[in-house]
Amino acid sequence: MKPMRIFLIGGTGFIGRAIAERLLADGYTLRLCVRDPARQPALAGVEYVKGDFNIQITDEANESAWRDRLAGCDAVINAVGIIRESKDATFERLHYEGPLALFRAARSLKIRRLIQISALGADEHAETKYHLSKRKADEALRRLIPSAVILRPSLVIGPGGKSTKLLALLATLPLLPLPGGGRFLLQPLRIEDLAAGVSSLIARWPSRGVTVDVAGPEVVTMAQILQSFRRNAGFAAAYLIGIPMSWMRAVARWGTGIVNEETLQMLERGNTGDARPFERLTGLTMRSALALPAGTLYEAALSVIRPMLRYSIAFVWIWTAIVTAFLYEPAISMSWLKQSGVPDGLLVLFLYGSCLFDLVLGLMLFSRYRRISYGFQLAAVAFYTLVIAFRIPELLLHPLGPISKNIPLLVLTAVGWLFDGDDSSDRRRPER
Structure with a gap:
């Protein structure tokens, strides 16, 4: 039987790369949409096409271009996402306008299997530009392709992730300076579980479209995550230094890097969800993400x-x-x-x-x-x-x-x- 061909955009990023590797391991063939196909390695089962959500052309021409890229594919996965805006990459463009053209093209080709990697917090309580742009795309997708699956991951832990690198770096410090004492709740998951879940969904597609949270089995504070990383790497417990939130807000007003008003607002809201619906859909049991791969903390140091x-x-x-x-x-x-x-x-x-x-x-x-x-x-x-x-x-x-x-x-x-x-x-x- 001919393997399913899956179109994946965002496959060179942290989450997308893990999904691509898992799909290939499970026997699927991939059509990866990248900015520069000539720079990509030749891999068995992988076809590259040129494409970018940031291209500014008319809606009609954009949708037509996406139809050409999607032709012959059985499923579509959108794993594009940014956590901070820049002059050339905005939330509106990369999270909504670009994906909207992709969704319309998939609908015109009658592709039922479409997975949108959204974000935990992109719901009716969303307040930040990041979450609002994700929610806007999710709502458009539900209208266009009712059979689509929208996944909203919590904090994803794994090799190569920027958040993982930052947490690993913090965990190497004997003194942990944490906003609000690190009391905000998170529910981290392993990148391998997210990728395995996506692959499983392609094979056992639900009878109707769903939106589910993707989270690990433990609800913990940031301080607990960092102490667990240290403990599992053989480090002694670190001393916590709570940074008053009033100080953090003052810094965030001027921040353009990782500490800004958006990221601080997301941190204060927390990042937790119900992992059980995702487990039922995929047949997986989510594993603890409180231990980093061997050597990660030493590499961070x-x-x-x-x-x-x-x-x-x-x-x-x-x-x-x-x-x-x-x-x-x-x-x-x-x-x-x-x-x-x-x-x-x-x-x-x-x-x-x-x-x-x-x-x-x-x-x-x-x-x-x-x-x-x-x-x-x-x-x-x-x-x-x-x-x-x-x-x-x-x-x-x-x-x-x-x-x-x-x-x-x-x-x-x-x-x-x-x-x-x-x-x-x-x-x-x-x-x-």
Whole structure:
């Protein structure tokens, strides 16, 4: 029997990617709608088509274009979503106007199976622009395709999720600064359960359209989530520091990043729902999301330690170059160079040449060539240490340890070379 072909938009995002992987594992074929098909990897069972909710064309032309993309598909999944607006990506455009053209095209092709990934809170009590835009699309979909299924996930936990990365980073801190003491209620779910549920729904489509919450089995506070992450990773319990909500609201008025009035309003409302209808529809039992995959907290800690290590080592090299070239007595520096075996005629060249060398090594740590910089640093520090140890041995006994301090510097530089030397993060990675 020929496998069903499923059209998926938003398949390069956190939720969409997990859904795509699960559908492929379950034997479905996919037509993934992406902005640039040429940049996508060739995968068995996957066909790419070019498309974007952000394209500004007439309604008629837009709907016609979506009909062409949907032709031959048995089901449609919309997993597009943003949590913050930007100049080029608005809630109205990406959550409502773009999906509306998709829904109309699906209706004209008589596609009954359409899954809309909405959001918990996009209901009659919605107040934020994010939730209102999701609700607006959900209501339009119910009118256009009564058989559609609308899923409203709570906080989704899993590898690659921005919320997961933020929570993991917070969980690494021994002191947890949380708005309102972290008392707001959440009901996190695992990304694997959401993806498995979507795949199950395609196979066992309900007799009529439904809107259901998708949530995990536990209603917990943010503080409990973070403490659970720490406990399951083998960390000791952290101390909580409650940030007064009045302070948070003051910051949110000026916020354009993760702390703004919208996100604060959603946090205060809470994010809980009834998981049982989704379990009945899919035949799944939702699992706890209070433990992160092994190594997630350590990777989160490294994401902070790596730049701190990089910038501190860069400071050492840049500051050394500045002090030696402009602030320290040149005669003293040149006397050490002479003791190290540098000929008199080359003292000035060696002095200021080494300053330039140190400056370049420090600046390279801010570029994609930092692995090369770390390598040269290891060689330079080892060379300086050995030469001075043999030619100026009295510095080994100096009370301030100008040479012995090179040992931890060598170790830290080696750590940087091992864990911060990958320059791939400085390049724009293709969508998956």
